[in-house]
Amino acid sequence: MNKKQLQSEQTRKRIGDAARHLFVQKGYKATSIEEITAATGSSKGNIYYHFKSKEGLFLYLLDEWNRDWIEKWREKEHLYASAAEKMYGFAEQLVREDLNHPLTKAADEFFIGDDKTCEVEDRLAEMVAEHLAFNRMLIQEGIDSGEFRSGDPAGLAVVLEALVVGLSQMSRRSSLEQALAAYRLAIEVFLHGIAEPSAVSEPER
Amino acid sequence: MNKKQLQSEQTRKRIGDAARHLFVQKGYKATSIEEITAATGSSKGNIYYHFKSKEGLFLYLLDEWNRDWIEKWREKEHLYASAAEKMYGFAEQLVREDLNHPLTKAADEFFIGDDKTCEVEDRLAEMVAEHLAFNRMLIQEGIDSGEFRSGDPAGLAVVLEALVVGLSQMSRRSSLEQALAAYRLAIEVFLHGIAEPSAVSEPER
DNA sequence: AATAATCCTGAACTTTCGTTCAGTATCTTA
DNA sequence: TAAGATACTGAACGAAAGTTCAGGATTATT
Numbered sequence: 001m002n003k004k005q006l007q008s009e010q011t012r013k014r015i016g017d018a019a020r021h022l023f024v025q026k027g028y029k030a031t032s033i034e035e036i037t038a039a040t041g042s043s044k045g046n047i048y049y050h051f052k053s054k055e056g057l058f059l060y061l062l063d064e065w066n067r068d069w070i071e072k073w074r075e076k077e078h079l080y081a082s083a084a085e086k087m088y089g090f091a092e093q094l095v096r097e098d099l100n101h102p103l104t105k106a107a108d109e110f111f112i113g114d115d116k117t118c119e120v121e122d123r124l125a126e127m128v129a130e131h132l133a134f135n136r137m138l139i140q141e142g143i144d145s146g147e148f149r150s151g152d153p154a155g156l157a158v159v160l161e162a163l164v165v166g167l168s169q170m171s172r173r174s175s176l177e178q179a180l181a182a183y184r185l186a187i188e189v190f191l192h193g194i195a196e197p198s199a200v201s202e203p204e205r
Numbered sequence: 206m207n208k209k210q211l212q213s214e215q216t217r218k219r220i221g222d223a224a225r226h227l228f229v230q231k232g233y234k235a236t237s238i239e240e241i242t243a244a245t246g247s248s249k250g251n252i253y254y255h256f257k258s259k260e261g262l263f264l265y266l267l268d269e270w271n272r273d274w275i276e277k278w279r280e281k282e283h284l285y286a287s288a289a290e291k292m293y294g295f296a297e298q299l300v301r302e303d304l305n306h307p308l309t310k311a312a313d314e315f316f317i318g319d320d321k322t323c324e325v326e327d328r329l330a331e332m333v334a335e336h337l338a339f340n341r342m343l344i345q346e347g348i349d350s351g352e353f354r355s356g357d358p359a360g361l362a363v364v365l366e367a368l369v370v371g372l373s374q375m376s377r378r379s380s381l382e383q384a385l386a387a388y389r390l391a392i393e394v395f396l397h398g399i400a401e402p403s404a405v406s407e408p409e410r
Numbered sequence: 411a412a413t414a415a416t417c418c419t420g421a422a423c424t425t426t427c428g429t430t431c432a433g434t435a436t437c438t439t440a
Numbered sequence: 441t442a443a444g445a446t447a448c449t450g451a452a453c454g455a456a457a458g459t460t461c462a463g464g465a466t467t468a469t470t
Contacts, residue, residue: 166371
């Protein structure tokens with residue numbers, strides 16, 4: 001590899017890392033190009049040399065993130081014996097990986113903001129669908145193995161996603177230990193609920 | 206009451222209603238004063254005559270919202286016989302009231318944005334604490350009545366809050382029926398979990 | 411009726427932020 | 441080594457948004 005190419009790749013990574021960190025921490029709009037340059041030492045123009053635009057940079061990060069996340073999961077997945085263990089492993093990776101997925105907060109700004117490009121909109125809808133599909137498969141595995149009661153996997157996938165999205169938002173200002181504890185407790189509740197098994201109650205209507 | 210005073214109160218309400226609607230729908234930063242004026246027919250200056258600033262307007266809405274929500278809850282609370290029923294009623298009010306609390310999305314922008322005033326920061330931390338206290342009390346009631354297993358009410362309050370926050374975010378683009386179904390399912394899971402009672406599994410470590 | 415108080419307008423100011431671009435430095439290639 | 445390609449700089453531009461203000465319209469007070 002060329003020295004130029006190497007350099008290019010390095011700064012790209014540098015910018016990407018700094019930008020991701022800021023996006024995750026502060027959201028999309030609240031993070032300015034100025035701040036990214038300050039965090040990298042690069043200049044404004046350099047960002048636009050390596051990335052098409054702010055949107056482009058963000059989209060690139062989303063793709064990269066998703067790829068890495070899935071890859072890491074594939075490496076670990078087989079270590080877990082049961083579906084329940086997988087759920088805890090899933091939560092742990094969510095916390096350890098970055099304490100939250102950029103998609104949860106920043107991408108939501110995209111969806112809602114008026115300035116959304118069609119390309120971005122499509123890509124984001126796709127990613128949410130992927131997330132739900134992932135969750136559904138996780139739950140389906142447990143059902144197939146007899147660990148989980150058979151029910152509505154699609155609906156439960158939404159509930160799980162909501163739990164994850166909410167936790168990432170609530171845990172943004174807490175320590176890793178606190179976050180891990182919260183996630184673990186959440187999965188525990190997701191699996192076993194909080195009600196006494198004896199006290200069966202149904203929703204009204 | 207004066208004609209002037211009445212007029213003033215009416216426009217205040219008009220501005221507040223329009224602003225709340227936009228904030229809930231689009232988030233804090235994405236909603237401009239311009240848009241609020243367009244939605245009300247009032248002028249820019251008029252908003253600043255009635256409210257100190259955009260932040261002030263938002264803070265006012267948060268307070269108002271919280272008051273109304275609590276009030277409505279107090280009216281309904283006694284109708285529910287069990288703690289479990291209360292949880293479903295709680296979820297239902299969350300959906301029906303506005304499908305999401307401004308605090309969930311817009312307020313999070315406040316917390317994270319750099320431009321936060323000290324006054325605002327304090328007020329918001331207070332409100333989150335109030336929310337968690339509310340949840341904890343709800344859970345504690347169930348524990349006291351023997352419906353819920355005794356555990357970590359504070360931790361469970363965070364899990365419940367996360368569920369609500371996440372659901373509100375996920376349900377922003379779905380119909381009322383879909384949202385209600387998702388919330389109900391979530392509460393069902395929160396109460397009973399998804400695991401087969403026979404298959405007991407613990408978190409690793 | 412006249413003066414004061416209140417409500418409201420909208421143009422202009424200021425700041426912030428994404429984006430561009432002419433120019434410089436460094437490296438590759440022929 | 442000379443010419444071209446690549447990596448980078450930072451000032452400047454333009455659009456958007458929050459805020460202010462001088463003044464007009466409406467209502468209250470004396």
